[in-house]
Amino acid sequence: MAVLRPFDKxxxxxxxxxxxxxxxxxxxxxxxxxxxxxxxxxxxNVHLATSLPLPPERDHLRPRIDLIVFMIDIKxxxxxxxxxxxxxxxxxxxxxxKVCFLVTGVGRVNACSVEMNAVCKLGEAYCxxxxxxxxxxxxxxxxxxxxxxxxLRICAGHIPGVSALSFVSLMRKSDDD
Amino acid sequence: xxxxxAEYIRRTVLKIPRDEIKMMLQKWGFLSxxxxxxxxxxxxxxxxxxxxxxxxxxxSADIKQAAALDIIYNHIYQNKRMWSVYEMKKSGEEVExxxxxxxxxxxxxxxxxxxxxxxxxxxxxxxxxxxxxVAWGTPYKKPNQxxxxxxxYHSQTPYVFISASVLKxxxxxxxxxxxxxxxxxxxxxxxxxxxxxxxxxDIVFKRYSQNFQTHTAKPLQGEDVExxxxxxxxxxxxxxxxxxxHRLNQEVFGTGPQPKLEFAQYKLETSFKSDPKxxxxxxxxxxxxxxxxxxxxxxxxxxxxxxxxxxDAPLSPLLTCIPHKARNYFKIKEKKGxxxxxxxxx
Numbered sequence: 001m002a003v004l005r006p007f008d009k010x011x012x013x014x015x016x017x018x019x020x021x022x023x024x025x026x027x028x029x030x031x032x033x034x035x036x037x038x039x040x041x042x043x044x045n046v047h048l049a050t051s052l053p054l055p056p057e058r059d060h061l062r063p064r065i066d067l068i069v070f071m072i073d074i075k076x077x078x079x080x081x082x083x084x085x086x087x088x089x090x091x092x093x094x095x096x097x098k099v100c101f102l103v104t105g106v107g108r109v110n111a112c113s114v115e116m117n118a119v120c121k122l123g124e125a126y127c128x129x130x131x132x133x134x135x136x137x138x139x140x141x142x143x144x145x146x147x148x149x150x151x152l153r154i155c156a157g158h159i160p161g162v163s164a165l166s167f168v169s170l171m172r173k174s175d176d177d
Numbered sequence: 178x179x180x181x182x183a184e185y186i187r188r189t190v191l192k193i194p195r196d197e198i199k200m201m202l203q204k205w206g207f208l209s210x211x212x213x214x215x216x217x218x219x220x221x222x223x224x225x226x227x228x229x230x231x232x233x234x235x236x237s238a239d240i241k242q243a244a245a246l247d248i249i250y251n252h253i254y255q256n257k258r259m260w261s262v263y264e265m266k267k268s269g270e271e272v273e274x275x276x277x278x279x280x281x282x283x284x285x286x287x288x289x290x291x292x293x294x295x296x297x298x299x300x301x302x303x304x305x306x307x308x309x310x311v312a313w314g315t316p317y318k319k320p321n322q323x324x325x326x327x328x329x330y331h332s333q334t335p336y337v338f339i340s341a342s343v344l345k346x347x348x349x350x351x352x353x354x355x356x357x358x359x360x361x362x363x364x365x366x367x368x369x370x371x372x373x374x375x376x377x378x379d380i381v382f383k384r385y386s387q388n389f390q391t392h393t394a395k396p397l398q399g400e401d402v403e404x405x406x407x408x409x410x411x412x413x414x415x416x417x418x419x420x421x422x423h424r425l426n427q428e429v430f431g432t433g434p435q436p437k438l439e440f441a442q443y444k445l446e447t448s449f450k451s452d453p454k455x456x457x458x459x460x461x462x463x464x465x466x467x468x469x470x471x472x473x474x475x476x477x478x479x480x481x482x483x484x485x486x487x488x489d490a491p492l493s494p495l496l497t498c499i500p501h502k503a504r505n506y507f508k509i510k511e512k513k514g515x516x517x518x519x520x521x522x523x
Contacts, residue, residue, distance in 0.1 A: 023486030025419070032411045049414040050486060058414070078487055 002053040005091040006098055009064035015043040016156035017063050018148065022071030023050050023082045027104060027135055034145040042158055044149070052086035066156040068099045069148065072119060075111045080118065087126065097164030098155050099128040107134035127168055178234045185322050186233055186243045189250060190226040198225060205246050208232050240322070244298040248310050251327055252302070255374045258327065258340040262369045262377055263352070265335040265361035273360050275332045277301065280358050284309070287357035291350055296320045305331050313347045326351060329374065335361065336381050338374060368506035376436035380503050386433025422483045422490040429497045435476035441505040443468040443495065448511065476500065
């Protein structure tokens with residue numbers, strides 16, 4: 001069972017489970033700590049992975065994942081490659097609003113080695129929002145954490161009347177059609 | 178005292194950071210303690226150096242003493258220079274008794290027989306290192322003291338570390354003098370260069386921590402246990418992968434600090450392999466390409482690549498073989514045969 005599916009497990013009560021996928025572990029750890037410091041009224045658990053598929057041994061212990069965030073470091077082509085390889089291990093139904101791409105390191109303009117075009121195309125191909133942020137600065141890290149917590153709340157179904165599918169409709173560009 | 182000597186001493190003192198001048202003059206030992214007491218080390222360096230030259234004038238310093246001061250400066254600031262490693266080869270296996278006086282005599286004689294205008298200075302240090310400073314002239318000009326070459330020779334080993342001056346044409350003379358003074362019959366340049374002399378010694382004397390294949394590397398007990406205050410809400414999914422990378426790194430790099438190199442250079446002499454239909458340079462001529470990795474501490478950065486999530490482990494053997502092969506300049510040629518692959522030339 002190497003593919004992640006969104007609805008094959010029962011949800012945990014009053015919780016939201018976030019999965020961060022990306023090769024930079026230290027950055028993931030810092031982002032998770034900031035996320036967990038956010039004021040909220042439901043439990044959050046963050047799972048960190050360098051790539052997919054997740055190790056099958058722990059599958060029975062793993063809760064249902066509500067939101068997957070793929071972290072791409074704009075300074076590292078290697079992180080883009082790892083993320084692209086991991087995408088194959090996610091079931092298509094996850095891409096109905098429960099996946100988002102987080103591009104980090106955008107503050108360091110001189111060190112960009114991943115093209116914006118490539119990332120935006122990835123977002124379009126997988127119908128998922130692309131967020132840009134700079135996690136090394138505390139302010140933007142906190143702001144990013146707040147956005148992710150809000151998205152997580154919707155994906156976990158805690159907001160009545162709004163589901164993860166709403167994200168997909170927000171992605172449509174105004175000059176389409 | 179000769180004007181040129183005075184100027185040279187003045188300029189050498191100016192190079193030294195102000196806080197270290199007293200210590201270096203003491204190491205030099207040419208000025209007496211009483212003379213050193215008269216110096217005011219709290220004024221600007223220009224004035225200090227003028228006063229030092231005055232005192233040297235009183236003691237009638239000549240170029241030999243000035244050169245000795247220069248060796249002391251360069252020994253302490255050895256990492257400012259770029260060092261290359263040379264290996265000498267013996268014809269037989271005879272173990273000969275090394276006599277330092279004999280070595281110095283033969284070196285001087287050999288060098289001065291080809292070029293009269295040279296200044297040669299020796300200094301021995303506790304770690305069995307013999308430092309040689311050579312200032313080069315021409316048959317018609319006196320030696321240029323400002324561009325000397327330095328040689329560091331450990332008499333128990335066949336290795337010589339040379340920091341050549343800009344005048345590269347004198348290198349063959351230097352090599353000949355070294356062979357003449359020792360009992361070796363050949364000398365060749367190893368493809369190993371760095372600013373950090375001690376690291377070069379670590380590499381060729383094999384003093385850095387290497388992996389011993391017989392050691393069964395088990396992760397230490399302490400590493401398996403999670404830190405006490407780890408947040409239980411953050412779950413690491415790829416812990417076994419992390420341990421695998423750590424283990425691989427230990428196997429390849431060992432556990433101790435790495436020798437300090439600043440770059441690795443790979444010169445490609447392979448041909449460009451493209452889609453034959455595209456007709457772009459496909460195998461027509463060698464594709465001239467030079468790949469250079471630079472870093473303040475190259476081997477440590479290579480070691481941290483996989484744990485930092487910037488590269489797959491294991492790293493390419495072209496990178497990890499650097500300390501074992503004792504080289505950081507490589508030429509990669511085509512392997513001629515049925516299955517053309519690149520290989521590293523000796």
